[in-house]
Amino acid sequence: MFPLSGLAADAQDPAIRTVVIDPGHGGMETGAKGRFGNLEKDITLAISLKLKALIEKDMGFEVVLTRDRDVDVSIENRSATANNHKAGLFISIHANGAVQRKAAGSETFFLSLNATDEETRRLAYLENNSTDLQSRIDPSSDDDLMMILWDMAQNAYIKQSSRLAELVQNELDAMLGTRNRGIKQAPFRVLTGVACPAVLVEAAFISNPDEEQKLASSGFQTKVAEAIYRGLARYLRANE
Amino acid sequence: MASKRKGKISGPALLLSILGLVLLALVVIFFAGGGGEKVKRFADANLPKPPETAGGPAATRTVTLFFIADGDDLLHKESREIAAGPTEADEAERALTALVQGSEQGLVSPLPPQTRVRQVFIARDGVATVDFSRDVAEGFPYGSSSELAAVYAVVNTLVYNFKPVKKVVLLVEGAERETLGGHVDLSRAFFPDYSLVAR
Numbered sequence: 001m002f003p004l005s006g007l008a009a010d011a012q013d014p015a016i017r018t019v020v021i022d023p024g025h026g027g028m029e030t031g032a033k034g035r036f037g038n039l040e041k042d043i044t045l046a047i048s049l050k051l052k053a054l055i056e057k058d059m060g061f062e063v064v065l066t067r068d069r070d071v072d073v074s075i076e077n078r079s080a081t082a083n084n085h086k087a088g089l090f091i092s093i094h095a096n097g098a099v100q101r102k103a104a105g106s107e108t109f110f111l112s113l114n115a116t117d118e119e120t121r122r123l124a125y126l127e128n129n130s131t132d133l134q135s136r137i138d139p140s141s142d143d144d145l146m147m148i149l150w151d152m153a154q155n156a157y158i159k160q161s162s163r164l165a166e167l168v169q170n171e172l173d174a175m176l177g178t179r180n181r182g183i184k185q186a187p188f189r190v191l192t193g194v195a196c197p198a199v200l201v202e203a204a205f206i207s208n209p210d211e212e213q214k215l216a217s218s219g220f221q222t223k224v225a226e227a228i229y230r231g232l233a234r235y236l237r238a239n240e
Numbered sequence: 241m242a243s244k245r246k247g248k249i250s251g252p253a254l255l256l257s258i259l260g261l262v263l264l265a266l267v268v269i270f271f272a273g274g275g276g277e278k279v280k281r282f283a284d285a286n287l288p289k290p291p292e293t294a295g296g297p298a299a300t301r302t303v304t305l306f307f308i309a310d311g312d313d314l315l316h317k318e319s320r321e322i323a324a325g326p327t328e329a330d331e332a333e334r335a336l337t338a339l340v341q342g343s344e345q346g347l348v349s350p351l352p353p354q355t356r357v358r359q360v361f362i363a364r365d366g367v368a369t370v371d372f373s374r375d376v377a378e379g380f381p382y383g384s385s386s387e388l389a390a391v392y393a394v395v396n397t398l399v400y401n402f403k404p405v406k407k408v409v410l411l412v413e414g415a416e417r418e419t420l421g422g423h424v425d426l427s428r429a430f431f432p433d434y435s436l437v438a439r
Contacts, residue, residue: 025422032383075418097383099348100310186388189418189425202384
C-alpha cells in the first residue's frame with residue numbers, strides 16, 4: 001500500500017505514513033514582500049508543490065498540503081491538518097524577510113517554547129518519544145488540560161525536530177550556494193501544536209534583491225525542494 | 241398708551257428672552273460640561289503624563305534600547321535619556337516609544353514607524369503587558385527575521401532596563417493576537433533572548 005523506493009527505500013519507521021507540507025502564508029496574508037513585487041506566499045506554495053511531487057514519486061508516502069492554492073489558512077488549521085492526518089513529519093516552508101536589505105542565506109528552525117514552570121511539569125509525562133502522543137493524552141482529562149497539552153504537543157518531539165532541522169539544513173547548505181545561517185530555535189506559532197517532528201525552513205531572503213530573484217526562479221525552487229527531500233530521506237534512514 | 245403698549249409687548253418679549261437665555265445656558269452647560277468630561281477621561285488614559293518637575297532640573301534616567309543594524313542580523317544596544325517616574329510603567333512606556341521613534345546613532349528600529357505604545361502594565365508577578373496600536377502588526381510585511389527582531393527588541397528593552405519585569409506579553413489594540421505577521425507566537429509571555437544581541 002505504501003511502496004517504498006529510491007532514497008527512502010530502506011526507511012522502515014512504521015509510524016511515518018504521511019508527510020504534511022505547510023506552504024507559509026496565503027490569501028490575504030501575503031507574508032514578506034520583495035522589492036520586485038514577489039510575495040512570500042507564492043514562493044512557499046511553488047516550493048511546496050515541487051517537494052510534494054518529489055516525495056510522492058520517490059518515497060511513496062502520502063503527502064498532505066495545508067493549502068494547495070492561494071487561500072487563507074489559519075495557523076491553527078495548519079497544525080490541525082498535521083494532527084488529523086497523523087502526520088509523521090511536518091515541514092513548514094517560508095521565505096525570509098528582514099529590514100536589512102543585505103540579510104541573506106538559508107536557515108532551518110525548530111521550536112523553542114516559552115513554557116511556564118507549571119506547563120513544563122504537566123508536559124514532563126509526555127516526554128517519552130517512543131509512544132504515540134495521541135495515546136498518551138488521556139481523553140478523560142478536562143478540556144482545559146487537553147487544550148494545553150495539544151497546544152504544546154511539539155514539546156514532546158523537540159529532539160527529533162532538532163535532528164530533522166540539522167539534516168535538512170545540511171542539504172540546503174550543500175545545494176543552494178547561499179549563506180548557511182544554520183539551525184535555530186524560535187517560538188513559531190505554526191510549530192507549537194504539531195504532534196510529530198516538525199521544522200520550518202527559511203529558504204532564502206525575499207527582502208534581499210539578489211535572493212528574491214533566485215527565489216522567484218523555478219530552478220532555485222526545485223533545488224530547495226530537492227535539498228529538503230534529501231534531508232527528509234536522511235532523517236528517515238537514520239530512524240530505521 | 242404708548243407706555244401701556246410698550247409694557248404689553250415687552251412683557252412676553254422679556255419672558256421669551258429670559259427663557260431663551262436659560263435654554264442657551266443649559267445647552268452650553270450640557271455640551272461644554274459633557275465634552276469637558278470626555279476630554280478629561282481621554283486625557284487620563286491616553287495622553288502623555290505631565291512633566292513631573294515643577295522647577296529644578298528635570299529628573300531623567302538612562303535606558304538601553306535594542307535596535308537592528310544594517311551590517312548584521314543582531315540587536316545592538318543604544319543608551320537613551322528618558323524622563324524619570326513617576327512609575328516604572330510610565331518609564332517603560334517612554335522607553336518603548338523611544339524604541340519606535342528610532343536610533344540617534346544610525347541604527348534602525350525593527351518596529352513599524354507608525355506604531356504607538358498605548359499602554360504598559362507591570363504586574364506583581366513580573367509580567368509586563370505591552371499594548372501596541374494596530375500599526376505594529378498591520379500593513380508591515382514581516383518575515384521571520386524581522387518579526388523576531390521586532391518582538392525581541394521590545395522584550396529585551398523591557399527586561400533589561402526594568403528590574404521588576406521578568407517576562408513580557410504583547411497585545412495589539414488591547415487584545416490578544418496570534419502573531420504579528422504569521423510567525424512568532426504571541427500567546428505566551430516572552431523571556432528575553434540576549435543571544436540575539438551584539439557583544
